[in-house]
Amino acid sequence: MTQPPLTRGFEVVIGIETHTQLATRSKIFSGASTAFGAAPNCQASAVDLALPGTLPVMNRAAVECAIRFGLAIGAKVAPMSIFARKNYFYPDLPKGYQISQYETPVVQGGAIEFLVGGVPHRVNLTRAHLEEDAGKSIHGEALGAFLAGSDVASHGELTGVDLNRAGTPLLEIVSEPDMRSSVEAAEYAKALHALVVWLGICDGNMQEGSFRCDANVSVRRPGAPYGTRREIKNLNSFRFLQQAIDYEVQWQIDLIEDGGEVRQATVLFDPDRGETRAMRSKEDAHDYRYFPDPDLPPLVIGADWVARVQGELPELPAAMAARFEREYRLPAPDAAALTSSRASAAYFESALAALQAQPTSAAPDAQAAAKLVANWMMGELARRLNAAGSSIDAAPVGPVVLGALLARLRDRAISANGAKQAFDELWGAPPEGDAATAVDAIVAARGLAQMSDTGELERVVEGVVAANPKLVDEVRGGKEKAFNALVGQTMKATRGQADPAQVNQLLRKKIG
Numbered sequence: 001m002t003q004p005p006l007t008r009g010f011e012v013v014i015g016i017e018t019h020t021q022l023a024t025r026s027k028i029f030s031g032a033s034t035a036f037g038a039a040p041n042c043q044a045s046a047v048d049l050a051l052p053g054t055l056p057v058m059n060r061a062a063v064e065c066a067i068r069f070g071l072a073i074g075a076k077v078a079p080m081s082i083f084a085r086k087n088y089f090y091p092d093l094p095k096g097y098q099i100s101q102y103e104t105p106v107v108q109g110g111a112i113e114f115l116v117g118g119v120p121h122r123v124n125l126t127r128a129h130l131e132e133d134a135g136k137s138i139h140g141e142a143l144g145a146f147l148a149g150s151d152v153a154s155h156g157e158l159t160g161v162d163l164n165r166a167g168t169p170l171l172e173i174v175s176e177p178d179m180r181s182s183v184e185a186a187e188y189a190k191a192l193h194a195l196v197v198w199l200g201i202c203d204g205n206m207q208e209g210s211f212r213c214d215a216n217v218s219v220r221r222p223g224a225p226y227g228t229r230r231e232i233k234n235l236n237s238f239r240f241l242q243q244a245i246d247y248e249v250q251w252q253i254d255l256i257e258d259g260g261e262v263r264q265a266t267v268l269f270d271p272d273r274g275e276t277r278a279m280r281s282k283e284d285a286h287d288y289r290y291f292p293d294p295d296l297p298p299l300v301i302g303a304d305w306v307a308r309v310q311g312e313l314p315e316l317p318a319a320m321a322a323r324f325e326r327e328y329r330l331p332a333p334d335a336a337a338l339t340s341s342r343a344s345a346a347y348f349e350s351a352l353a354a355l356q357a358q359p360t361s362a363a364p365d366a367q368a369a370a371k372l373v374a375n376w377m378m379g380e381l382a383r384r385l386n387a388a389g390s391s392i393d394a395a396p397v398g399p400v401v402l403g404a405l406l407a408r409l410r411d412r413a414i415s416a417n418g419a420k421q422a423f424d425e426l427w428g429a430p431p432e433g434d435a436a437t438a439v440d441a442i443v444a445a446r447g448l449a450q451m452s453d454t455g456e457l458e459r460v461v462e463g464v465v466a467a468n469p470k471l472v473d474e475v476r477g478g479k480e481k482a483f484n485a486l487v488g489q490t491m492k493a494t495r496g497q498a499d500p501a502q503v504n505q506l507l508r509k510k511i512g
């Protein structure tokens with residue numbers, strides 16, 4: 001075990017609770033739609049509004065998401081779990097309680113594994129439980145926009161309640177207090193996010209609140225028992241998560257060094273000021289008066305259901321990364337990057353297949369081909385996607401086209417620089433029809449072809465050597481600059497169409 005890093009002599013302890021919105025079509029206990037963006041209160045059924053006499057009915061699809069998750073992280077999927085009422089009063093919670101799971105959650109234990117700077121980390125999970133989301137309170141400008149044109153004039157003093165989100169299925173994923181730095185916390189959250197999207201149980205849209213983290217933070221002197229935690233609520237970006245923890249750690253250490261004592265509290269992060277601010281002193285479990293919900297029977301999950309879901313599970317990111325290392329002989333960081341999403345992994349495999357489908361005169365080198373595709377995906381393609389703020393499934397240059405382009409690079413028909421120019425052109429105007437034909441057309445139209453006829457290049461080199469006796473003498477006297485000048489002249493004579501490596505080689509041979 002490596003020693004955890006210390007901050008001003010303190011060890012940082014972090015546990016994360018993540019509210020993952022499950023990608024089901026309807027709500028967890030009603031048939032109302034979960035689609036995002038509807039006008040307020042258009043997607044709230046009688047159950048979501050908590051009208052008297054209504055009863056919740058469990059959504060099978062939500063349970064199936066929980067099973068998928070449990071199996072993917074090596075947890076125990078409880079054969080029987082219990083729904084409980086978590087009682088609190090808030091305007092956006094019309095029942096006065098949230099249906100959640102307490103003592104017996106559906107997913108128990110398991111772990112998330114990920115790399116931090118290439119070093120493997122493992123964070124154990126306590127549990128993951130199913131629950132319903134609450135509605136939303138709407139204040140200020142957002143409410144004003146909604147009320148514009150109505151006869152409610154002084155909306156400045158009002159708060160609106162939108163119950164569209166009420167009853168949306170959540171899986172709350174609770175980690176053990178296993179993290180020791182804000183960087184580790186952010187990497188954990190990224191790995192968890194990638195996994196739930198990979199499994200297809202969450203759309204992962206953090207702006208719309210589909211994946212929200214609460215960071216529980218405490219500090220302690222090395223070897224001391226855990227300190228008191230403060231909980232930073234509702235962090236919806238990895239950067240905010242990291243910033244909020246960093247600020248909170250400094251705040252707690254300042255307080256302790258000034259002789260104060262951390263008290264349990266719920267705090268909010270203000271991204272504009274980069275600060276955390278107390279929201280309320282934290283409720284304890286007994287404040288919620290948890291008790292089993294008499295409206296819902298125990299949730300029973302049979303072994304056959306678990307076995308079926310297991311059979312339908314896709315190859316998981318860690319297993320796929322290990323396979324990429326083994327099968328394609330890629331370095332571990334490349335394999336991890338390429339398997340950051342299912343779309344990226346699928347792109348890689350089809351680009352590689354397309355590259356290898358192009359005939360070549362040289363002996364095929366599978367490892368070199370895989371590395372070439374990996375380099376281009378992590379370099380040129382990633383750069384382009386970042387600049388466009390786009391995702392890989394929407395890339396204008398698809399895997400088959402990239403494979404065809406890289407085949408020309410492999411065969412030295414174009415230079416790396418020429419390939420980049422062709423890539424730019426393909427990006428601007430995605431080709432239709434056969435990919436190789438489209439690539440060759442661009443290479444021809446832009447004059448990107450490298451001179452492939454060795455005999456012809458040899459004649460050019462001979463000409464350059466004959467015309468520059470002075471430079472040749474200097475090269476023989478050991479002047480590298482003179483050699484570069486000869487390379488430059490040869491490139492010029494071939495209008496840049498020669499392979500520089502080949503020019504180098506021929507010149508050395510001629511000069512001796």
Ligand SMILES: Nc1ncnc2c1ncn2[C@@H]1O[C@H](COP(=O)(O)OP(=O)(O)OP(=O)(O)O)[C@@H](O)[C@H]1O
Nearest residue numbers: 013014015016017175176177216217218226227229
């Ligand atoms: N001393 C501590 N320092 C940092 N994190 C802690 C500490 N003790 C517990 N935690 C973490 O706090 C989180 C507690 O989550 P849990 O859902 O069990 O309870 P809660 O926060 O009281 O409930 P709620 O769901 O109502 O917010 C866990 O992620 C746990 O690892």
Ligand SMILES: [Mg+2]
Nearest residue numbers: 017172174214
């Ligand atoms: Mg919790």
Ligand SMILES: [Mg+2]
Nearest residue numbers: 017214216231
């Ligand atoms: Mg909490």
